[in-house]
Every structure is written in C-alpha cells, then in structure tokens.
Amino acid sequence: xxxxxxxxxxxVKDGKVVKGVQFKNLTVEGDPAKxxxxxxxxxxxxxxxxxxxxxxxxxxxxxxxxxxTADMISIPFTVGGGIxxxxxxxxxxxxxxxxxxxxxxxxxxxxxVKQAAETFGSxxxxxxxxxxxxxxxxxxxxxxxxxxxxxxxWWEAYVEGGRTPTGLDAISWAMKVKELGAGExxxxxxxxxxxxxxxxxxxxxxMSEKTNLPVIxxxxxxxxxxxFEVLTEGKADAALAASIFHRSQYSIEEVxxxxxxxxxxxxxxxxxx
Amino acid sequence: MPRAAVINYGVGNLRSLQRGLEKSGAKVLITYSPSDxxxxxxxxxxxxxxxxxxxxxxxxxxxxxxxxxxxxKPLLGICLGLQLLFTRSYEGGSKNGLNLIQGEIVKLPDTVxxxxxxxxxxxxxxxxxxxxxxxNNSFMYFVHTYSPKPSEQSGVIAYTEYGVKxxxxxxxxxxxxxxxxxxxxxxxxxxxxxxxxxxVKR
Numbered sequence: 001x002x003x004x005x006x007x008x009x010x011x012v013k014d015g016k017v018v019k020g021v022q023f024k025n026l027t028v029e030g031d032p033a034k035x036x037x038x039x040x041x042x043x044x045x046x047x048x049x050x051x052x053x054x055x056x057x058x059x060x061x062x063x064x065x066x067x068x069t070a071d072m073i074s075i076p077f078t079v080g081g082g083i084x085x086x087x088x089x090x091x092x093x094x095x096x097x098x099x100x101x102x103x104x105x106x107x108x109x110x111x112x113v114k115q116a117a118e119t120f121g122s123x124x125x126x127x128x129x130x131x132x133x134x135x136x137x138x139x140x141x142x143x144x145x146x147x148x149x150x151x152x153x154w155w156e157a158y159v160e161g162g163r164t165p166t167g168l169d170a171i172s173w174a175m176k177v178k179e180l181g182a183g184e185x186x187x188x189x190x191x192x193x194x195x196x197x198x199x200x201x202x203x204x205x206x207m208s209e210k211t212n213l214p215v216i217x218x219x220x221x222x223x224x225x226x227x228f229e230v231l232t233e234g235k236a237d238a239a240l241a242a243s244i245f246h247r248s249q250y251s252i253e254e255v256x257x258x259x260x261x262x263x264x265x266x267x268x269x270x271x272x273x
Numbered sequence: 274m275p276r277a278a279v280i281n282y283g284v285g286n287l288r289s290l291q292r293g294l295e296k297s298g299a300k301v302l303i304t305y306s307p308s309d310x311x312x313x314x315x316x317x318x319x320x321x322x323x324x325x326x327x328x329x330x331x332x333x334x335x336x337x338x339x340x341x342x343x344x345x346k347p348l349l350g351i352c353l354g355l356q357l358l359f360t361r362s363y364e365g366g367s368k369n370g371l372n373l374i375q376g377e378i379v380k381l382p383d384t385v386x387x388x389x390x391x392x393x394x395x396x397x398x399x400x401x402x403x404x405x406x407x408x409n410n411s412f413m414y415f416v417h418t419y420s421p422k423p424s425e426q427s428g429v430i431a432y433t434e435y436g437v438k439x440x441x442x443x444x445x446x447x448x449x450x451x452x453x454x455x456x457x458x459x460x461x462x463x464x465x466x467x468x469x470x471x472x473v474k475r
Contacts, residue, residue, distance in 0.1 A: 002393045002435055003412070040459070045392055070288040076414060076457045096288035098457065120285065121322030121353075123388055123416040183388050183416075214390045237391065267392040267412045 003265040004231045005045035005238035006255055007216060008245045010035060012081075013052050015061030033068035039245070040073040042252040043269035047073070048101070048186075048216075048240060051081035052161070059088075063095040070096025080128055080186075089116055093124060101126040101186055104159040107166055107173070110180060117181025126216070127182040130162045131155040131170035131203055132190040144171040144210070148202040155203055162190050171206055178211045185211060186240070189219040196222025196243065199230040208235035216240050224250060224258040231264050274300045275473040278313035280338075280354075281305050282330040285321040290351070293456035297467040298474075307337035315473040316341055320353025324364040324378065324419070327353055328371075335371065342373060347447045349469050352417060355443065355450035364419050374445055376423035385436035387418040395431040395453070401444050403468050404430055411461035413441070413453035421452060 011018040012032050036047050049069075051062040059082060066079055079092050080101030089100050106113050106127050117125050133153040139145050143154040155170035174185050187207050189200035199220040208215045217236035221227055227239045244250050253269050260266040277299040279287060291301045294317065302309055310316055316338065320327055331338070342348055350358050359370045362378035370378070381387050392412040397404055413433075420439035423429065433441035433452070441452045449469060455462035 002389065002391050002415075005391050067288065070286065071292055074289065074293060074457060074459050074463060076416075076454075093286050094288075096286055098286050098289070118323065118326075122418070123321055123390070124285070184390060212386050214386055214388065237386070 001265050003045070003267045004236075004259070005216075006043075006227070006252055006259075006266075007046045007048055007238050007240045008039045008044050008252070009048040009050060009218070009240050009242045010246075011052055011242070012049050012062060012065060013054075014058050015053075015065055018052065031068075032065045033072055036069045036077065037072040039252065040075050043256060043267070044075065044252050045267055046075060046238070047077040049077065049079045049081075050101075051079060053082065063091055066092055066095035066097045078126055080126070085112065086115060086119060089120060093120060099124040099126050099184070101128045103128040103130065106177065107157060107159050107168065110176070113177050113180040113182055117183070122181045122183035125182050126184045126186050127174070127177040128186040128188065129170050129174060129207075130158040130188050130190055131200070132158055132162075132165070133200070133203075142172070143169045144206065146202050146206050158190060170203075171210055174207050174211050174213075178213050182213065184214045184216060186216045186218055192220030193218070194243075195220055198222065198226040199234060199236075199239075201229055201234040204230055204234040204236045208237075214238070224255060227255060228259055228262055228264065231259065274298065275314040275470060276300045276302060276312070277315045277317055277470070277473065278309050279303050279317045279319060280310075280331070280334060282334065283322060283327060285319070287319060290317065290319055290456040293463055293466045294470065296463060297470040299470045305334065307334055310334060310337040310341050313341075313346070315346060315469070316348045318348060318350045318354035318357060320351060320355075320357060322353065324353065324356060324362040324370075325366075325368050328357060328368060331357065339371065339373075342447065345447050347449065347469065347473050350448070350450035351456070352452060352454055355421060355452055356419060358448065358450055359421060359423075362419060373448055374421075374423060374428065374443060374450070375425070376421060378419045379422050380419050381417075381439075382436040388416055389418070389420075389435045390416045392458075393433050393435060393453075395433055395441050397431045397442075398429055401430045401442075402472050403442065403444055403449050403465060405468050405471075407461055407464050407468070413451075413455070413458040413462060415441075415453045417452060
C-alpha cells in the first residue's frame with residue numbers, strides 16, 4: 001500500500017542551513033547535507049531544501065549541497081527556490097537532486113513548466129504555490145470559491161517568497177500546471193505558515209480533489225493532530241514541516257507512530273534487510 | 274571489482290545510482306559510448322522522463338546493448354529503464370521498445386492519483402538472486418504513471434498494488450528490472466543493488 005510521506009524542509013542560504021536544528025541532545029548548525037543524513041536515518045520519507053540565497057553569484061552553493069546530500073542519503077530530495085530556467089533545473093538534477101520545485105518562474109513563464117516536464121519528465125517537476133485566502137461574500141467569476149469554517153474564500157497565488165500577489169486563483173493555477181505537466185503540487189498556506197495552528201485543510205483538500213495530483217501540504221504544522229488532519233481530511237499525500245522537527249518538538253518516529261496508530265499508512269522507521 | 278556501465282542517454286539524477294552501485298562494490302562508468310558497454314561486466318539502464326524521448330536517445334547504443342544481452346551480460350533496468358525493455362509502450366501513443374521482454378507498458382488506472390509517487394510495498398512472488406535477503410513487503414520508492422504488463426507472468430519476481438496489481442520486479446535470464454528506484458529506496462533498495470552486483474560477480 002502506498003504510504004503517506006513525512007517531509008522535513010530545510011531553509012538553506014549560501015550553502016548553510018538558516019537556523020540551527022535542535023535534535024535531542026544535539027544541536028547541528030550549518031551543513032544541510034549532514035542534517036539531511038540525520039533526518040534520513042530517523043525515517044524521513046523525503047527531504048526538501050528551500051534555497052533562499054539572495055545573491056545570484058552565490059547560487060552555485062546549492063549545487064554543492066545537492067551533490068554532498070546525494071552522496072550521503074538514499075532517499076529522494078527536492079530543491080526549490082530561485083529556479084529560473086531549464087539550465088538551473090538541469091544543473092540541480094545533475095548534482096543529485098531528484099526533483100525541483102518551481103514557484104515564481106512557473107507563474108511568470110508558464111511554458112517553463114511544460115518544457116521542463118517534456119525535457120526531464122513530470123516526475124521531477126514540483127510546482128510550489130504560495131496561497132493566501134481572500135474572503136468573499138459571494139461567488140467571484142473565474143475564482144474557485146470554497147466554504148471554510150472561517151467563511152467563504154478563494155486563494156490568491158503569491159510569488160517572490162510571498163511578497164507579490166498575482167491575482168491568480170491558486171486552485172485554477174494548480175489545474176493549469178497539471179495540464180502543463182507538473183508531477184506534484186506543493187501548496188504553502190501563507191495564512192497558516194509559521195503559526196503552528198494547523199494546515200489550511202480546505203486548501204489542500206480542494207487542490208487535491210480538483211487536480212488529482214499528489215499534494216504536499218505545507219505551512220502550519222504545530223502538533224501531531226495537525227499532520228493527521230491534513231493527511232486525512234485534507235487529502236494531502238505528504239506533509240511537509242520545518243520547525244516542529246528542527247526544534248525537536250517531535251521526532252519523525254513520534255510522528256509516524258502517532259499516525260500509524262490512527263490508521264494512516266506509514267513507511268516504518270525500522271527497516272529490515 | 275566488476276565494472277558496471279550506467280547508460281547516460283539523457284538527463285536526470287545519476288549520482289545517487291552511481292553511489293549506490295559503488296557502495297555495493299561495483300566500479301561505475303557513466304557512459305554514452307557503445308564500446309564502453311562492450312567492455313563492461315554489467316549494464317545498468319536507468320531512466321526518467323518520457324518513453325519516446327528515451328528510446329530515441331538510446332538508439333545509438335541499442336545495438337551494443339542488445340549484443341551485450343545476447344552475450345549473457347547482466348543488465349539492470351530501473352523505472353523507465355524497465356519499461357524500455359518491453360515490446361511497446363502506450364505513453365504518448367504506441368511506441369516500440371527494445372522487445373527484450375514481451376509485453377506492454379500501460380497507464381495506471383484513473384481510479385488512483387498519478388504519478389504514483391512515494392513508498393509502496395513489494396510482494397515477492399518467487400525467489401530470485403536479486404531479492405535474496407530482501408524481506409517480503411519491503412518498502413520501495415516509486416515514481417511513475419505507466420506500469421508493465423508482461424505477456425507471461427513467469428518472470429515476475431514481485432508485485433506492487435496501486436489501483437492495479439502490477440509487476441514491480443521482473444527477471445528473465447540475465448535481465449533484471451525494477452519499476453521502483455532501488456537507489457532511492459534506503460536500505461532495502463541498496464540490498465537490491467548489492468544483490469545485482471553479486472550476480473555480476475558470479
């Protein structure tokens with residue numbers, strides 16, 4: 001049976017993790033590849049690196065991170081952030097990344113998604129969509145409006161690390177990128193991100209139902225119940241989280257134990273060979 | 274140390290596969306040269322992307338590849354590399370494959386999300402050196418939209434279920450193939466790569 005995936009996400013700047021990561025009895029600063037190896041050993045199903053390197057000159061640092069990570073772990077990992085063209089994608093894949101996640105450029109030049117899927121295969125093209133709720137009283141033409149416990153809303157897609165609104169409906173955009181050849185979706189709820197009050201369940205559920213693509217939920221994980229909710233009610237296929245793992249609030253093992261006891265299919269931590 | 278030629282006929286991550294094979298005791302040559310295939314002790318046919326594009330990129334090497342297989346050299350096909358060994362695929366219309374394994378590559382059913390991405394179990398149907406010491410129901414990492422449908426089931430070593438029960442490991446004499454990515458499947462995946470290298474040494 002296909003299991004749901006638990007995916008720690010690491011923010012990387014100039015080749016280093018941005019915040020120190022606290023494992024029980026051990027604080028690991030710095031090297032993303034070493035942290036990746038620890039998470040892989042603990043039973044993470046995949047990893048995501050979000051490269052937030054600002055200067056274009058230092059963009060090459062993430063390639064080195066990808067190479068060293070690929071040498072150390074044997075689970076898949078995705079790199080996102082700052083991807084502008086086919087060359088960026090090719091360089092990352094050749095450096096050992098299994099997938100790339102595209103956000104701003106996908107919206108600015110949607111043909112990149114199509115070209116990338118045709119060149120490298122849909123399986124390695126993840127489209128990340130930063131989504132923010134816009135509450136409305138009535139239906140809005142061209143927007144997919146959904147009833148949520150907080151009121152009726154649609155979701156607006158943002159680019160440039162959540163700084164720039166696009167006017168685009170995030171759900172319609174997700175449906176469009178499916179047609180263009182994206183293999184997976186990574187919606188981040190801007191309303192929930194960093195709040196630790198739970199994922200935006202209606203967002204992931206609507207995106208999952210409307211596209212039928214695998215959905216990686218992101219933004220809002222604060223406890224085990226939140227992860228359970230998004231993988232069941234939220235119809236997500238994978239749950240991405242950062243701070244709950246980095247601050248050692250929960251280990252991967254605790255998350256997986258909690259979820260499997262509640263009937264969510266999980267790949268066990270202990271592998272017998 | 275056995276020399277494994279990993280065919281580099283396009284794009285994608287070969288680094289993890291190279292490391293996995295090296296850890297398993299092989300000397301790895303990433304190559305797109307027919308003479309390297311002739312010189313190697315084993316061939317690994319990896320693969321991501323679309324069937325039609327891959328079979329086109331593979332064509333300059335296909336004679337050398339087919340000759341190596343006839344000579345009895347072990348070959349491991351991974352993911353799309355498994356699919357390329359088949360008679361034909363229906364990905365993007367009907368396209369001919371290498372026809373080393375008789376059968377077709379068909380789309381996974383509409384009842385499930387595609388691509389099939391993530392960790393799924395393999396049910397081992399019969400013993401084979403490739404799955405020696407690999408536990409039944411081990412989790413492997415899959416990422417694909419089409420799946421193999423061989424004409425005969427005798428070569429099926431393991432099955433996996435996702436909307437349909439499909440063969441996830443196939444073996445036929447010196448041909449071995451997995452629909453999942455052993456190089457991405459943590460310890461159970463590495464065990465498969467080790468077994469393949471062991472087969473090469475025999």
